[in-house]
Every structure is written in structure tokens, then in C-alpha cells.
Amino acid sequence: MNSFLEGQIALVTGGTKGIGKAIADKLGDGGAQIIVTARTEPTENPNGYYFIAADLAQPESANIVAKEILDKYGKIDIIVNNAGGNLGPGGGFSTLSDEHWNNELQLNLMSAVRINKALLPTMIEQQSGVIINISTYVAQQPIWDITMTYSVAKAALNAYSKALANEVGSKGIRVNTVSPGAVRTQLMQDFIENLAKSSNTTVDEAFKLVMSKIGDIPLGRMATPEEIANLVRFLASPEAQYITGSNYLVDGGVSSAI
Incomplete structure (x- = not known):
């Protein structure tokens, strides 16, 4: 599969670290030209990916x-919407303001x-394209006191992804969703550390709390x-050409x- 994406242009948002970086690397290994976005340019870019600074919020x-x-x-040719994160404070509905939502x-x-919306017209014109939206398993199993706003936003993303797949499938464009569970990333570590601070506990206790939830x-x-990233690479490949409108846990x- 080393050249199965040769000549393809792929955008990975939030693509400089964690899951996004792993996805960029896998697609790059497949021969795609990689574009990554993030709010801050990384200090190191060993693979020479084209970087665009952007706060997509x-x-x-x-x-x-x-x-x-x-x-x-x-x-x-390929859009991977990976930018995201659990921004809202814990504690349930009473702690959440309109701004948090x-x-x-x-x-x-x-x-x-x-x-x-900005890039689909080009895909429609060329009658081909792949969109993969990165969601989360807590969109289906929300943790009320930790992920309420995040779960709701990603559940909306899931519904949007299915609707979009139905709309653009006849135009040669596939849309799928990937929903990770707990992933060992720096973002996860930062989340646990912030939870420890907000709940006045140790990092170890906060980690145990998250895992218990x-x-x-x-x-x-x-x-x-x-x-x-392995699943994203498959979904972007020609081997998945009959797969659209699906959400993979x-x-x-x-x-x-x-």
C-alpha cells in the first residue's frame, strides 16, 4: 500500500500532534501530499508537510x-477533520454557560x-473525494459530569456526517466517521491534568476517575x-471505495x- 495515494492531496486538521499527526504520517506513507493545520506551527516538521496556521473555531x-x-x-482529494477537543468544564449542566456550549x-x-463547505465544490467538480470526520465514542455514551458539551457536539457531527454522505454520495464523494475511545495522547494527558486541578485531586486519582467513568x-x-490512523488510512484508500455513511468505533x- 506504499503508493496507493500517489498524487492525492490530503488535508488533516489538527495534524501536528497526537491522532492527527499519526493520520498525516499514515497518509503520507501512502504517497499523498499532506497539508496540516493547527493554531501553532510545530517546532519540528521532519516530513516536510505543508503547514497552514489556523484556529478553525x-x-x-x-x-x-x-x-x-x-x-x-x-x-x-482527502479531508480529515481531526481538529477538536473536550473544552467544557466538568460538573454537569449547572456548570455550563452558553459560552461553554x-x-x-x-x-x-x-x-x-x-x-x-469550502472545499466540497472542488470535490464535486472533480467527481471524487473522501471526507473522514473524527468523532468520539462518548458521542454515543456521554459521561455527564466530564464530557457533556463534547459528547453533544460530536453527536451532532455524527448526524451531520451521515446526512452529508447521503447528499454527496452520488457525486463520487465518500464521507465516513471514526470514533476513537480512550487514546494515549498528550491531549488525553493534558485533560487528566486539568481535571486533577479542577477537582483538587492528584493526576493519578484523576486518571483513575476517568477510567472508572x-x-x-x-x-x-x-x-x-x-x-x-490505520483505520483512517484504509477508509481513504481505494480498497474502501464502497464504504460511505458509516461510523466506526x-x-x-x-x-x-x-
Whole structure:
């Protein structure tokens, strides 16, 4: 599969670290030309990916990113909407303001909606394209006192992804969703540390709390970013050309639903 994406232009939002970086690396290994976005340029870029600084929670950013991509490359073949995060405080409904809800929706839903809207006309014109939206398993199993805003925003992303797949499938464009469970990333570590501070506990106690909320993982561990990226690479490949409108849980078996 070393050259199965040769000549393809791929955008990975939030692509400089964690799951996003692993996805960029896997698609790059497949021969794609990689574009990554993040709010801050990484200090190291060993693979030479084309970088665009963007805060995709800001409404104007998507059009700026799309224009730069199309001016430089003239097309886009793969979009991976990975930018996102659990921004809201814990504690349930009473702790959450309108601003918390709006911030979560802007980053976890509207960033993908806007990027897709800005780049889909090019995909429609070329009658081909792949969009993969990165969601989370807690969109289906929300943890009320930790992930309420995040779960709701990603659940909306799931519904949007299915609707978009139905709309653009006849135009040669596939849209799928990947929903990771617990993944061992710096973002997860930062989340646990912030939870420890807000709850006045130790990092170890906060980690145990998160894992108790998640439940027992049948495989006995968190995923690695590369394990999420392996599925994204497959979904972007010609081998997945009949797959669209699907949502794939990658959670080590922790979800109680099928």
C-alpha cells in the first residue's frame, strides 16, 4: 500500500500532534501530499508537510485555509477533520454557560462543517473525494459530569456526517466517521491534568476517575494514535471505495452498544 495515494492531496486538521499527526504520517506513507493545520506551527516538521496556521473555531479560518490549498495545489482529494477537543468544564449542566456550549460546537462541529463547505465544490467538480470526520465514542455514551458539551457536539457531527454522505454520495464523494475511545495522547494527558486541578485531586486519582467513568476496556489498555490512523488510512484508500455513511468505533470493545 506504499503508493496507493500517489498524487492525492490530503488535508488533516489538527495534524501536528497526537491522532492527527499519526493520520498525516499514515497518509503520507501512502504517497499523498499532506497539508496540516493547527493554531501553532510545530517546532519540528521532519516530513516536510505543508503547514497552514489556523484556529478553525473561528468562522473565517475555513475559507482562508481552502483558498491557500486551492491556490497552491488546485485540488483536494482527502479531508480529515481531526481538529477538536473536550473544552467544557466538568460538573454537569449547572456548570455550563452558553459560552461553554458555543465554544464546544464551534470547535467540534462547525470547524468540520465550514472546511467541508469550502472545499466540497472542488470535490464535486472533480467527481471524487473522501471526507473522514473524527468523532468520539462518548458521542454515543456521554459521561455527564466530564464530557457533556463534547459528547453533544460530536453527536451532532455524527448526524451531520451521515446526512452529508447521503447528499454527496452520488457525486463520487465518500464521507465516513471514526470514533476513537480512550487514546494515549498528550491531549488525553493534558485533560487528566486539568481535571486533577479542577477537582483538587492528584493526576493519578484523576486518571483513575476517568477510567472508572469509561468502564473496563476489554483489550486492557488505551489505543495508540497509530491504531486510529490505520483505520483512517484504509477508509481513504481505494480498497474502501464502497464504504460511505458509516461510523466506526475504535474503542477496544468498551462500548456496550453495537
